[in-house]
Amino acid sequence: MRTRAITGLFFVIVVLASIVFNAYLFTGFFLVLNACCLYEFYRIVGDANGKPNALLGLLFGVLAFGVYGGYQLGDLSPNCLLLVIPLAALVWIVPLYQKDQDNPFTGIAYTFLGVIYIVLPFVSFLSLGFLTGAYNYRLPLGFMLILWGNDTGAYLMGRFFGRRRLFERISPKKTWEGLIGGILLALVVSSVLALYYPVISVWQWVGMALLISAFGTFGDLVxxxxxxxxxxKDSGSILPGHGGLLDRFDGLLLAAPVVFVWLKLLLSLQTVN
Known part of the structure; x- marks a missing residue:
């Protein structure tokens, strides 16, 4: 328990510092997290029935995230994203020369699935920092605080009051009481954020909290x-007492794209009006 607490505290400090310090550290840090989570995913899904091309998948994911991040920072042209096309073609071509691939299309599907499941959400999260134009750490910071608030509320309420199973077939420990506790604490966190960070309105912060609670829970279940x-049992062992990085960011994977699209549409409508 002590190791888990120390690891968790250190990890939270590092994540928050990477978001708040500056745009380059934010982009670089989440580029590394993106690659690590993608690697963990490939390690989990690969088996005798089909193995993803982890090397090409990682190159694809790192290049796509890095170029997009460079574009957001104003250092790269969006045309640089065209570089991912040859890598995508190689994912299809390389299995032709691999004699030990009994199910090549399964491996190809796993490779691209990793990009969709991991890279796209991390790119969406990165985009939150640039949603209002120049880099603003408040939205990605708020996202993480709400997500952690939801997880903490769900854990505490589920542990002390949990009775009714939420999705026993997939996650026996999750309860409806935990879900409610997560939503309530996420709403409290969003209300505090709205008070100190009026970069978006109060109701937009509240809506963001509800989306994170719902889709963050689904992300955990997925x-x-x-x-x-x-x-x-765990996606990895890089975090003592916590498992892998994918275990810590599973809620982000479904919540980040939904929150980004929602806020993007709202801010676009405000601009038009």
Missing amino acids: ESMLKRSRQV
Whole structure:
């Protein structure tokens, strides 16, 4: 328990510092997290029935995230994203020369699935920092605080008051009481953020909290479904007492794209009006 607490505290400090310090550190840090989570995903899904091309998938994911981040920072042209096209073609071509691939299309599907499941959400999260134009750490910071608030509320309420199972087939420990506790604490966090960070309105912060609670929970369940289908307890062991990085960011994977699209549409409508 002590190791878990120390690791968790250190990790939270590092994540928050990377967001608040400056745009370059934010982009670089989440580029690394993106690559690590993608690697963990490939490690989990690969088996005798089909193995993803982890090297090409990682190159694809790092290049796509890096170029997009460079574009947001104003250092690269969006045309540089065209560089991912040859890598995408190689994902299809390389299995032709791999004699040990009994199910090549399964491996190809796993490779591209990793990009969709991991890279796209991290790119969406990165975009939150640039949603209002120049880099503004408040939205990605708020996202993480709300997500952690939801997780903390769900854990505490579920542990002390949990009775009714939410999704026993996938995650036996999750309860409806935990879900409610997560939503309530996420709403409290969003209300505090709205008070100190009026970069978006109060109701937009509240809506953001509700989306994060809902889709963050689904993201957690989806990763649990993945691990259960592969009979894996943790996605990795890089964080003592916590498992892998994918275990810590599973809620972000479904919540970040939804929150980004929602805020993007709202801010676009405000601009038009």
